[in-house]
Amino acid sequence: MGIDSKDVLVKLQAEPAPLSWAKLKKAFVNKKLGVTEADLRSALSGEGIHAWPKTSYWHVDPAAQLHAGILAQCAKKALKKTEIKVKGRGPKEISAAIDHLMNERKLLKYPALAGTSVLLVAEGSPEAYWEYVREVVAAKLKKAGIEESGLYKGGLEDKIFDILPNLEPAMNVPISVDRVRRALGEIDKKRFDEAALTLRQQGRVYLSQHDHPLGLNEGDRNVLIEGKDGRYYVAISRLGE
Amino acid sequence: MGATMSQSAGSGNDGQRFIPNPFLASVSSSALDQNPTDVAEINADAFNKCLTLIDEVRGQRFTQAMLMMGEPGSGKTHLLSRLRATLEKESLAGRESLFIPIRMVTNSRMLWRFLRRHLAVALLRQRSFSRVLRQSMDEIAEQDRSLAIILGNLTDGTNYADSAAWLRGDELPEDVLKSLRLSPVGEEVEQEEAARQILTILCSAGEPVPFVFCFDQLEGLKSYGDDRLGYFKMGQVLSELHDTTRNLALIACLQTSELPEFEKAIQQADRDRLARKTQLMGLTLEQAMKLVNARFDSVPELKGEKPISEIDLKKLFGTDRYCVARKVIVNCQELFNRWLHTPPEPVEPLEVELAKKYRNLQRTPRLEDAEGILRVALPSVLYLKGLKLALPKMQDTVLEGVIGGKNTTATVICNQRAGIPLINRLERVRRDWQASGAGRLIILRDARNGIGVGAVKTLEAVGKIEKEGGRFLSVKPEALAALEAISRLLANARSGDLTYRGDSVPAVSVEKWLSSNMPPAVEELLDELGGEKEPERDPLAAMLMDLLAKAKVISLEEAAAQLNKTAQEVEECARRNPSIVGFANGSRRVLFRIVERQPAEQRD
Numbered sequence: 001m002g003i004d005s006k007d008v009l010v011k012l013q014a015e016p017a018p019l020s021w022a023k024l025k026k027a028f029v030n031k032k033l034g035v036t037e038a039d040l041r042s043a044l045s046g047e048g049i050h051a052w053p054k055t056s057y058w059h060v061d062p063a064a065q066l067h068a069g070i071l072a073q074c075a076k077k078a079l080k081k082t083e084i085k086v087k088g089r090g091p092k093e094i095s096a097a098i099d100h101l102m103n104e105r106k107l108l109k110y111p112a113l114a115g116t117s118v119l120l121v122a123e124g125s126p127e128a129y130w131e132y133v134r135e136v137v138a139a140k141l142k143k144a145g146i147e148e149s150g151l152y153k154g155g156l157e158d159k160i161f162d163i164l165p166n167l168e169p170a171m172n173v174p175i176s177v178d179r180v181r182r183a184l185g186e187i188d189k190k191r192f193d194e195a196a197l198t199l200r201q202q203g204r205v206y207l208s209q210h211d212h213p214l215g216l217n218e219g220d221r222n223v224l225i226e227g228k229d230g231r232y233y234v235a236i237s238r239l240g241e
Numbered sequence: 242m243g244a245t246m247s248q249s250a251g252s253g254n255d256g257q258r259f260i261p262n263p264f265l266a267s268v269s270s271s272a273l274d275q276n277p278t279d280v281a282e283i284n285a286d287a288f289n290k291c292l293t294l295i296d297e298v299r300g301q302r303f304t305q306a307m308l309m310m311g312e313p314g315s316g317k318t319h320l321l322s323r324l325r326a327t328l329e330k331e332s333l334a335g336r337e338s339l340f341i342p343i344r345m346v347t348n349s350r351m352l353w354r355f356l357r358r359h360l361a362v363a364l365l366r367q368r369s370f371s372r373v374l375r376q377s378m379d380e381i382a383e384q385d386r387s388l389a390i391i392l393g394n395l396t397d398g399t400n401y402a403d404s405a406a407w408l409r410g411d412e413l414p415e416d417v418l419k420s421l422r423l424s425p426v427g428e429e430v431e432q433e434e435a436a437r438q439i440l441t442i443l444c445s446a447g448e449p450v451p452f453v454f455c456f457d458q459l460e461g462l463k464s465y466g467d468d469r470l471g472y473f474k475m476g477q478v479l480s481e482l483h484d485t486t487r488n489l490a491l492i493a494c495l496q497t498s499e500l501p502e503f504e505k506a507i508q509q510a511d512r513d514r515l516a517r518k519t520q521l522m523g524l525t526l527e528q529a530m531k532l533v534n535a536r537f538d539s540v541p542e543l544k545g546e547k548p549i550s551e552i553d554l555k556k557l558f559g560t561d562r563y564c565v566a567r568k569v570i571v572n573c574q575e576l577f578n579r580w581l582h583t584p585p586e587p588v589e590p591l592e593v594e595l596a597k598k599y600r601n602l603q604r605t606p607r608l609e610d611a612e613g614i615l616r617v618a619l620p621s622v623l624y625l626k627g628l629k630l631a632l633p634k635m636q637d638t639v640l641e642g643v644i645g646g647k648n649t650t651a652t653v654i655c656n657q658r659a660g661i662p663l664i665n666r667l668e669r670v671r672r673d674w675q676a677s678g679a680g681r682l683i684i685l686r687d688a689r690n691g692i693g694v695g696a697v698k699t700l701e702a703v704g705k706i707e708k709e710g711g712r713f714l715s716v717k718p719e720a721l722a723a724l725e726a727i728s729r730l731l732a733n734a735r736s737g738d739l740t741y742r743g744d745s746v747p748a749v750s751v752e753k754w755l756s757s758n759m760p761p762a763v764e765e766l767l768d769e770l771g772g773e774k775e776p777e778r779d780p781l782a783a784m785l786m787d788l789l790a791k792a793k794v795i796s797l798e799e800a801a802a803q804l805n806k807t808a809q810e811v812e813e814c815a816r817r818n819p820s821i822v823g824f825a826n827g828s829r830r831v832l833f834r835i836v837e838r839q840p841a842e843q844r845d
Contacts, residue, residue, distance in 0.1 A: 072509065124513060172286055173518040174310050176501040203562065206522055208497035211313045211737055212747035215466070223501070235310075235497050237520055 003028050003039045005046020009059055012049060018056035066097045071106060071122045078110055078119035078132035113137075127166040127183055134185070156195040159184065161204055164238050174208050174235035178223045193225045196236060207233035260543060260581065263536035264574035270738065272321035272342035272455055278535040279323055283528050283566070284316060287519040291324050294517070295338065295490045298451045304483050306491035306514050310500060311521030313737020313745040314567025317494045320521060321455045324492075328453065332372075338451045339363055339373045346461035346732040348616035349474035353436035354410050355613070356478070360440055360452075361408040370396055376446040384442045387423045394421070410436055411609045415660045425661055441485050448488045456493040459503070461732035464620035466748070469506035476507030476515075483514045496737055523563030529554050532566065533573055548580040549573055571743030591741050595730070595754045598739065602726035611687035611721055612656045616641070618724035619652070619770075621731055625756050626767050640673045644770060651679035652770060656687050659696035667702040674711065682706070683770060688715035691816040693824075714769055715817065720762035727755060727763070781806065781814040785822055789834035797830040 011027060012019055028040050044051075050061045069086040073079060086094055098120065101107040110119045110129050113136050121128045163183050168175045181192065199205045213221050213232035225233040269276070281288075287309060294305050311317050321342060328338045341363040347355040367373055370392060374381075382389035387407075394404035403417050410432075418425055444452050462471025475493070482489055493515065495503055504512065524532065530551050537543045557572050558564050578585060589597075606614055620630045623644060630642035630652070641652045651674045657663040667684075674682045684706070692699050703713065733739040734748040759767070784804055788795065797815075801808040808830075815824040815832055823833040 068509070075509075124516065168518070170518065172520050172522070174497050174500060174520050176504060178501050179504070200562075206520075206563070208310070208520075209312055210498045211496065211745050212498070212749065215747055215749045220501075235500055 003035055003043040005043040005049065008040070008043045008057075009046065009048050012057060012059040015058065018052040018058035021055045021057070024057060063097065066093065067101055067106070070094065070097055070101060074107060074120050075122040075125035075128055076131065077135075078121045078129045080112075080117055080119060084120070127163075130163070130166045131183070156187070156191055157199050157202075160192070160195055160236075161199055161238070164205075164236065168237075171238050171240035172206070174206075174237045176235050177225055177233065180236055181223065189222065196225045196233070197227060199236075204239060206237045206239050208235040208237070210234040261540060262574060262577050262581070263540045263543070264570050264577055266570075269316070269318040269322055271344070272318055272325050272340075272457060274318075274322055276319060276322050276326070278532070278539045279319075279326075280528065280531045280535050281323075282531065283524060284320055284521045287311075287521050288320055288323060290517075290519040291320070291490075291492060292327070294492070295328075295451050295453055298488060298490045299336075299338075299449065302449060302487045304486045304489040304491065305517065306479055306483050306493070307517040307519060308515045309492055309494045309519050309521065310497045311494075312497055312523070312565050314565040314740070315521040315523065316566045317521055318457055318738075319566070321457060321492070321494070324453070324455070337372055338453055339367070339447060340453050340455070342455045342457060344457050344461060344732070345459050345475070346617060346728060347613065348464075348620075349462060349471045351433065351613060351616060352474055352478050353433045353440060356454075357436040357440045358409045360443055360454075361405075361410065364443070365395070365405055365408065373450050373452075374443070374446045375448060375450060381442065381446055385439065388439055388442060390422060406609075410439075412657060412662075414658055437481070441482075444482075444486045444489055451488055451490050453490045454482075454492065456491070458732060458736035458738070459493055459495045460499055460735035463735060464617070465624040465752075468620070469502065472503050472506035473508070476511030480511045480514050496735075523561075523565045524569055525563060526551065526554060526558055529558075529564060529566075529569045532569060536570075536573070549576050567740065568743055571740070588742065591746070591750065592754055592758075594741055595746070595751065596758065599726050599730055602729045603722050604725070605718055606721045606725050608656075608687055608689055610725070611690070611716070612654050614721050614725045614728065615654045615656075615685055615716065618728040621728060622724065622755075622759070622763055622767060623770070625752055625759070628767070628770075640670070640677060643677055643679045649677075649679040650681040650683055650770060651677045652683050652685065654685045656685075656690055658690065659692045659699040663692075663699055664702045667699075667706060671706055671709070671711075682709075682711035684711060684713045685716050686713060687721065688717050688817070693816070714766075716766060717762055720760075720766050723760035723763045727760075730755075781810065782818045782822070785811065785814055785818075785832070789822065789832065792834075794831060794833040797824075797832055800832050 008024070008028065011024075024040060024044070025037060028043070029035055029037055043049075044057055048059055049057055050059070052058055052062055066086055066089055069089075070084055073084055081095065081098055084094060084098065089097075098107060102109070102120070106123050107120045108123055110121050110132075111117075112119055113133065119129070119132060160180065163180065164175060167179055167183055177196075181187070184192075196205070196207065200207050207225060207227075210216075210224055210232045213224060216224075221232065225236075227233060263278075290307065291309070294307050297303070298305050309317060309320070325340045325342070328340050332338060341360055343356065343359040345355075364370065364373065374392070378389050378393055381392060391404045391407050394400050395408065400421060403413060403421060407413060407421065407423065413421075415425060456475070459472070459475060462475055463469075464471070479491055479493065482491060497520070507515075533549050533554065534547075537546065537548070553576055554569070557569065575585070619641065623630050628644050630644055641654060644650045644652060653670050653673070655663060655666055655670065657666060670682070670684065692703065707713070730739065731748055731751055734746050734751040737745040739746040739751065781804070785800065788800060788803060792800075795803075797808050797812055801811045804811060811832070812824070812830070815822040825831045825833070
């Protein structure tokens with residue numbers, strides 16, 4: 001009777017992790033219907049199905065998944081090669097994948113602030129390097145007894161404004177408030193909202209109004225910037241020509 | 242109100258002359274609409290980015306994508322309309338392009354078919370295919386023989402209507418397909434794949450002409466508030482088009498409020514391909530004044546008049562630097578009426594306005610659209626009734642989903658015409674139903690799409706499912722019309738295009754209104770789906786069955802007389818119930834009771 005490899009692929013696509021041979025057998029092999037293990041083996045060689053360690057199978061290429069895991073970490077924060085870990089993958093495998101991504105220019109090298117270490121940042125995520133710089137500087141300042149907010153002469157308004165190009169290099173392009181808050185780390189909501197409204201008043205940013213904030217749950221609404229006139233804002237963009 | 246208003250106050254609609262209100266059009270509903278007035282300076286940055294995108298596609302032979310965001314009423318659809326007009330002018334000057342506007346009111350499971358339909362519609366709108374399809378028929382035939390036949394027919398004007406229907410992806414009867422020398426389409430998953438292939442072949446056939454896909458109202462992909470599947474799939478589709486074609490400009494329009502949801506829903510790789518973004522902003526006071534003056538200039542009766550001044554507009558802006566275009570226009574509508582001394586129109590409550598808008602959206606849907614309507618609207622209306630359609634585990638299952646708690650109901654839409662595709666689909670439905678563990682199975686079909694007695698194998702597949710307890714539920718055209726109106730009303734609300742007194746009506750307000758004003762035809766359908774009642778049996782069918790149990794075979798006229806019905810009513814009833822009533826339409830029309838069928842291979 002045979003098994004269509006497309007059916008197997010569809011089954012694998014619905015799985016959150018690679019599926020073992022035993023589970024696949026249970027799902028497809030049916031003696032009554034004349035579907036044999038050999039049929040399943042043949043179907044598993046179909047297009048889009050990848051073999052994983054421990055005789056398991058998935059629709060995701062193991063190499064692609066490893067690459068995605070590495071890039072995701074390096075998009076959040078610049079990391080040394082040895083700091084990158086991927087669950088279930090050994091150091092040698094990870095090291096080879098990093099080298100591959102560097103050759104492909106999907107991982108870019110940045111200098112560490114101290115020493116000669118090289119840090120890795122995913123292409124298109126300069127905010128990851130900023131996150132590293134911010135942490136290093138904040139730690140040094142803290143050691144000297146200075147709070148992080150002392151970094152900015154102009155206060156929180158400048159801090160918000162300065163981070164926007166890291167998140168979105170182009171002018172007049174909205175960045176969700178949620179992303180800006182996350183990039184800045186822990187900042188009191190009221191202070192953040194006031195600073196963003198001041199930036200708008202100064203004509204430096206455009207705030208996009210949320211059309212129906214009351215339809216959101218409290219958690220999602222709290223992420224928005226609360227105006228003093230009952231309006232809520234969902235995104236910030238730098239104004240410019 | 243500024244001084245200019247009072248100065249001009251005697252020149253209104255005083256019975257001597259009629260002056261149209263130039264601010265009546267406040268919502269651009271389609272990019273194909275002609276803009277009443279257009280001020281090029283407004284949102285010039287976003288517009289220029291669109292043109293740059295298209296130029297790059299033309300020059301670099303690379304597909305490019307851009308996300309265009311804006312608040313409700315900021316003019317996204319208006320901008321697309323401006324883009325269309327500009328491309329049309331360029332086209333006349335020999336710089337060809339194909340403009341494909343698409344309002345994304347669809348279901349994620351039929352995205353490729355939906356896009357194929359819109360590409361086909363845009364192509365069919367062309368004066369000649371050769372302007373935008375540059376590959377020869379031989380080259381196209383190498384990739385898809387059927388497509389080449391269809392394009393050849395359309396070029397020659399042979400079997401035009403059927404060929405155009407095929408290009409749009411409409412299902413055609415087997416005999417029509419045979420006459421076109423084409424093979425039948427496969428199952429649903431294959432249809433999506435087939436649509437993807439046709440679309441990419443058509444796009445490639447256009448190289449180097451840029452095909453400008455404008456995906457308006459991405460919010461229409463949501464069936465309910467936190468539904469993210471549509472965005473996820475759209476991200477995949479955009480990536481696929483980006484990677485497999487070389488001549489597409491992909492412009493996706495999204496409400497800025499949806500940006501966080503959209504970012505969460507799509508994958509990083511898809512986000513990377515949509516890295517280019519632009520934004521439509523509110524108008525400055527100066528721009529608003531230019532818009533107002535442009536609207537006045539479009540009305541010859543207002544030559545030399547300035548019914549609204551900058552002072553009037555300043556009041557509208559208050560301390561804000563920006564105001565969205567729609568708000569400016571709606572306020573000017575009122576100011577203009579006051580200038581005309583037109584008594585203000587009575588403001589109806591929101592509920593009354595919604596009922597009006599709902600009625601205006603109602604139309605009888607085509608048979609081919611029934612599946613799409615059910616796909617889009619069912620999850621929404623079930624959600625409103627507190628019944629969520631849980632998606633089956635397997636991604637490409639033919640089941641729409643499973644509803645309910647203990648007595649779960651597997652639902653499926655099977656609106657194919659009788660024949661091999663429907664038979665195959667029904668067989669998969671059986672398998673999926675069994676795998677889903679649902680207690681009941683309801684198969685939805687457009688009531689107009691009957692299965693004739695000649696379709697023996699199809700009727701056999703129907704009978705097999707019915708024997709196992711599955712039910713076929715005929716969806717009446719009035720229910721389909723209501724469902725379509727509901728989905729369009731909700732999509733308009735989600736994209737900010739549904740307005741009440743100048744403000745966008747949030748989707749939750751529409752949902753609330755619908756919850757207490759569900760059309761009876763939809764209510765009935767939901768009751769049957771939700772398990773509150775079994776699918777209604779056709780009472781005439783029951784009487785007819787009773788008669789046939791005694792008579793076995795009877796002429797149509799005699800049956801009608803005995804049942805005290807017209808022959809037409811009885812014939813329609815027989816056609817509605819082909820699995821239980823036999824109907825022979827020969828020189829004499831005869832009804833008979835179906836007791837047992839012969840094996841199909843002996844009959845067909």
